[in-house]
Amino acid sequence: MSNDPEKFDSMLLAMAQQHEGGVKDLLGTIVSFLARKTDFFTGGQEGEWEKVVKDIFYTHAKKAREEADKIKKEKEEADRRLKDIQQKKEQERLARDFESATVKELTEEEAEKLQEDIENDKKSKNESGDAGDSDTEMADAVEEDDPKEKGKLKPNSGNGCDLEHYRWTQTLEEVEVRVL
Numbered sequence: 267m268s269n270d271p272e273k274f275d276s277m278l279l280a281m282a283q284q285h286e287g288g289v290k291d292l293l294g295t296i297v298s299f300l301a302r303k304t305d306f307f308t309g310g311q312e313g314e315w316e317k318v319v320k321d322i323f324y325t326h327a328k329k330a331r332e333e334a335d336k337i338k339k340e341k342e343e344a345d346r347r348l349k350d351i352q353q354k355k356e357q358e359r360l361a362r363d364f365e366s367a368t369v370k371e372l373t374e375e376e377a378e379k380l381q382e383d384i385e386n387d388k389k390s391k392n393e394s395g396d397a398g399d400s401d402t403e404m405a406d407a408v409e410e411d412d413p414k415e416k417g418k419l420k421p422n423s424g425n426g427c428d429l430e431h432y433r434w435t436q437t438l439e440e441v442e443v444r445v446l
């Protein structure tokens with residue numbers, strides 16, 4: 267056999283494509299060639315050709331089975347790893363979903379400082395009237411475009427709402443409510 271097992275693949279593939287009967291027809295053509303053009307069946311001792319054919323076929327069949335088993339094991343291992351990863355992600359997601367919310371109590375000083383910060387923010391927003399007007403104009407334009415949104419409150423920058431007596435913001439992990 268040649269040192270390069272793929273040396274004749276292109277020729278054999280072309281031959282296989284020409285045989286409508288598949289592998290049996292291809293083998294028939296090869297055996298017919300050996301019988302007509304070589305002394306494969308008649309040149310050696312009686313029955314020696316059978317031993318040669320069996321040895322070659324069994325050797326390659328064993329290699330093919332081993333390769334198929336290896337690929338099957340690799341696929342099963344990859345599937346198992348994928349399931350483990352998906353299971354871990356699902357457990358982490360469930361753990362995050364069921365974490366209890368935390369409430370942080372503020373001292374009087376912290377509450378006063380927070381209130382001052384809120385008032386300063388309001389004052390700075392009022393002083394920068396030009397930026398506020400453009401935001402209002404854009405909101406009005408959007409409101410005019412979509413009649414479903416008419417009369418609804420717009421979310422604040424923290425994806426919450428600013429109301430008369432309190433304001434709140436939210437993220438995926440927490441909600442913050444401030445009483446004014």
